[in-house]
Amino acid sequence: MAPGQGLCECYFNHGRTMVGVTLQWRYGSHRDAVNFRVDPGPACAQRFMRTQRSGTVMHCDFHDIRTISGYSTSIVIDNGKIEEIASNLLSGAGIRALTGGSWGFVTTDDLSGINSALTSAEELSASINRMVPREKVTLAPIQDKAVSMRASVKENPGDIPIEEKIELIRDIEQHARVDGVTSTTVMYSESYAKIRYQNSEGIDLEHDTFRTGFAVTAVASDGTTYQSGRKSRFGVCGYELFKKHDALALAEVAGTTAIRLLSARQPEGGAMPCVLDPELAGVFIHEAVGHAAEADLVLEDSSILAGKIDSTIAAPGVTVYDDPTMDGYGQYPFDAEGVPAKRTTLIDRGVLCSYLHSRETAGKLGESGNGDASEGGGGNARAQGCAIPIPRMSNTFIANGDMKFEEIIEELKNGVYLKGSRGGQVNTGEGIFQFNAELGFVVRDGEICEMLRDVSLSGQTLEILKNITAVGNDLEFNSGWCGKSGQTVPVSDGSPHILVSSAVVGGSG
Numbered sequence: 001m002a003p004g005q006g007l008c009e010c011y012f013n014h015g016r017t018m019v020g021v022t023l024q025w026r027y028g029s030h031r032d033a034v035n036f037r038v039d040p041g042p043a044c045a046q047r048f049m050r051t052q053r054s055g056t057v058m059h060c061d062f063h064d065i066r067t068i069s070g071y072s073t074s075i076v077i078d079n080g081k082i083e084e085i086a087s088n089l090l091s092g093a094g095i096r097a098l099t100g101g102s103w104g105f106v107t108t109d110d111l112s113g114i115n116s117a118l119t120s121a122e123e124l125s126a127s128i129n130r131m132v133p134r135e136k137v138t139l140a141p142i143q144d145k146a147v148s149m150r151a152s153v154k155e156n157p158g159d160i161p162i163e164e165k166i167e168l169i170r171d172i173e174q175h176a177r178v179d180g181v182t183s184t185t186v187m188y189s190e191s192y193a194k195i196r197y198q199n200s201e202g203i204d205l206e207h208d209t210f211r212t213g214f215a216v217t218a219v220a221s222d223g224t225t226y227q228s229g230r231k232s233r234f235g236v237c238g239y240e241l242f243k244k245h246d247a248l249a250l251a252e253v254a255g256t257t258a259i260r261l262l263s264a265r266q267p268e269g270g271a272m273p274c275v276l277d278p279e280l281a282g283v284f285i286h287e288a289v290g291h292a293a294e295a296d297l298v299l300e301d302s303s304i305l306a307g308k309i310d311s312t313i314a315a316p317g318v319t320v321y322d323d324p325t326m327d328g329y330g331q332y333p334f335d336a337e338g339v340p341a342k343r344t345t346l347i348d349r350g351v352l353c354s355y356l357h358s359r360e361t362a363g364k365l366g367e368s369g370n371g372d373a374s375e376g377g378g379g380n381a382r383a384q385g386c387a388i389p390i391p392r393m394s395n396t397f398i399a400n401g402d403m404k405f406e407e408i409i410e411e412l413k414n415g416v417y418l419k420g421s422r423g424g425q426v427n428t429g430e431g432i433f434q435f436n437a438e439l440g441f442v443v444r445d446g447e448i449c450e451m452l453r454d455v456s457l458s459g460q461t462l463e464i465l466k467n468i469t470a471v472g473n474d475l476e477f478n479s480g481w482c483g484k485s486g487q488t489v490p491v492s493d494g495s496p497h498i499l500v501s502s503a504v505v506g507g508s509g
Contacts, residue, residue: 060097060104060122062139064199065114066336067093068386070208071158072191077169079183085162090193094386097121101134107386140362142203142377146334146341149207153238157190157212160239168242169214175248176218178255180262183219186251189234203338211329211490212241213479216251220258227264227453229257230420230438234479234490236331261439264453269506273415273499274457275408278476280437281495283421285320286396286482287435288461290493292428293322293346293354294380294391294484295361304431304461305352313352314465319399320347322356322380328492329479330394332382337389339379346396350466356380356391384487393482397494401471408470408499410446416505417441417448418455421478426461434458440505458504467503472496 069091076084095117097104104124108117165188173186194208213234220227231250235241276284289305297303305313314320324332324341334340337359345353355365358381382392409417420438427433440452477494 060099060125060200062098062200063096063118063121064197064203064337065093065095065118066383066386066389067111067114067196067198068193070191070193072189073157074190075162075165075169075188077166077173077186079185080170080173082166083185085166090385092386093117094383094388095121096388097125098137098139099125100129101137102126102129102132103137103388104128105388137360138363139359140357140366140377142201142339142359144340144342144377146203146205146338148205149333151192151208151210153210153240155239157210157239158192168247172214172216172247172251176216176251176255178218178252178259180220180259181218181255182221184255185217186214187216188214190239197334197336197338199338205334205338207333209236209332210238211236212238213329214241214247216247216254218251218255218258220255220262222262225262227258227261229254229261232478232480234329236327236329257439260451261453264439264451266454266507267416267440267442267452267505269504271502271504273412273501274503274505275412275415275417275443276457276495276498276500277417277419278474278495278497279478280418280421280435280457281398281498282396282476282478282493283424283435284433284457284464285398285495286393286491286493287424287426288428288431288433289320289346289465290322290356290393290396291426291484292431292461293352293356294393295355295357295365296391297428298355299361299364302429304428305355308352309354311352312350313462314347314350315468316350317401317471318347318350318465318468319345320397321345321399322393322396324380324394326395328395328477328494330396330489330491332394335379335381335389336383337378337381339377339381341394342379344380347465356393358389358391361391382489384489387487390485390487392484392489393491393493395477395492395494397475397477397492398471398496398498400473400475400496403470403472405472405474405497408472408497409443409448411470412443412499413446415443416452416455417443418457418505424456431461432459433461454507456506458506464500464503467501468498469501470499472498 073087092109095106102125104121106117106121169186176184190212196206198204215232217230231254233245292303292305298306323343357378359378362378381389383389418437418440422436424435437455440455442449475496477492479492481488482491
């Protein structure tokens with residue numbers, strides 16, 4: 001067994017079902033907790049069980065239970081043909097138990113056996129704490145009490161006939177198929193989740209959420225080159241999403257963009273001033289800054305922002321928030337540890353103010369005196385389904401400045417204007433990134449000129465933050481899914497237009 005990691009497999013008789021258990025831990029200097037996963041057998045009766053078991057003494061320092069039920073539906077139409085209609089029922093629970101410095105974690109889809117699963121989690125945490133004793137984990141206290149909430153939508157997507165949804169998606173696909181488009185794909189998704197959170201401190205909360213959205217992609221080709229355009233809209237809402245957004249017009253924009261990119265030229269590479277539109281600037285602040293501000297990465301020395309609280313890391317016009325309370329795709333009333341949602345100021349006028357915390361990371365950084373956990377409580381722990389909660393973003397954005405878009409382009413004078421995002425990569429530990437824009441434009445003498453394609457933006461995170469010389473007043477958000485540690489969660493990122501005095505621009509290929 002290599003130093004710094006461990007793996008063993010055990011089996012417990014979990015009620016009438018034999019359960020496989022995989023235990024994993026790391027001996028790294030910054031991770032004291034031990035995570036476990038138990039995958040039990042098929043589901044039985046679906047009902048909630050009480051966290052506090054009558055007449056039973058708790059054999060751990062802390063435990064909590066997250067129970068999730070609901071459904072998800074997706075429809076995919078590819079080149080006019082129905083590729084997929086899928087509907088899945090969601091039902092399960094994630095149970096954690098903390099003993100000393102070790103976590104025991106169990107997932108189950110047998111909601112009639114929560115008590116037995118909790119016992120397994122307690123036994124796991126106690127066992128590994130005896131085997132490999134670690135420094136005691138202190139959870140930051142929850143300062144304010146969260147409240148249960150019920151979702152309210154104008155049109156429940158579950159009430160809309162599947163035939164009507166298919167007809168709408170076909171219509172979207174047809175509007176994306178403008179002359180010259182050779183391939184189209186449209187995806188529709190809806191979901192409903194009811195989440196109950198209970199812990200050994202007496203917290204018992206519930207909330208439910210609807211999420212609805214669509215994405216359309218159009219591909220055009222001239223025989224040698226392929227280009228694509230994409231538009232999407234997702235929200236914490238019901239079927240009324242399609243009254244808020246003109247899906248057919250957005251589909252036409254996707255198709256037209258793909259056609260226009262065929263005749264666009266590739267950029268001349270090099271360091272130059274550039275303007276980023278709200279989508280690309282939002283992706284930058286999410287990927288390069290937001291992830292680096294997640295406290296688990298800070299504790300693992302995997303963040304360029306480690307040890308920089310109260311330091312100037314950006315230009316004075318840059319203020320960045322993460323806010324799960326606002327109307328965005330990353331919205332939630334309380335996090336996966338029962339902590340009420342609250343706005344976090346990550347950067348205030350260029351100064352790093354805070355990280356994104358779970359209760360464990362807030363406790364660790366607060367105790368060490370080198371963090372920002374004085375307010376306590378965490379509030380940024382999230383999980384996909386019943387997985388282990390970890391620090392995550394929600395709705396992350398650069399706040400508005402005071403400049404109009406036209407003023408920013410005029411100040412740019414000569415450079416490039418980059419729009420949209422086609423993904424990229426970031427190294428939060430080294431603080432370097434590379435993103436691909438959907439398209440760009442040459443800006444000459446303050447005028448937007450010819451279109452560019454296959455454009456990339458790269459640089460060092462802290463250098464780019466300090467090179468932001470103008471911030472617009474036209475904040476916009478984009479929604480999607482964020483992946484980390486094998487989990488994906490819904491998020492939004494946003495920004496106004498921003499002017500960067502110098503960044504490396506080049507072809508994406």
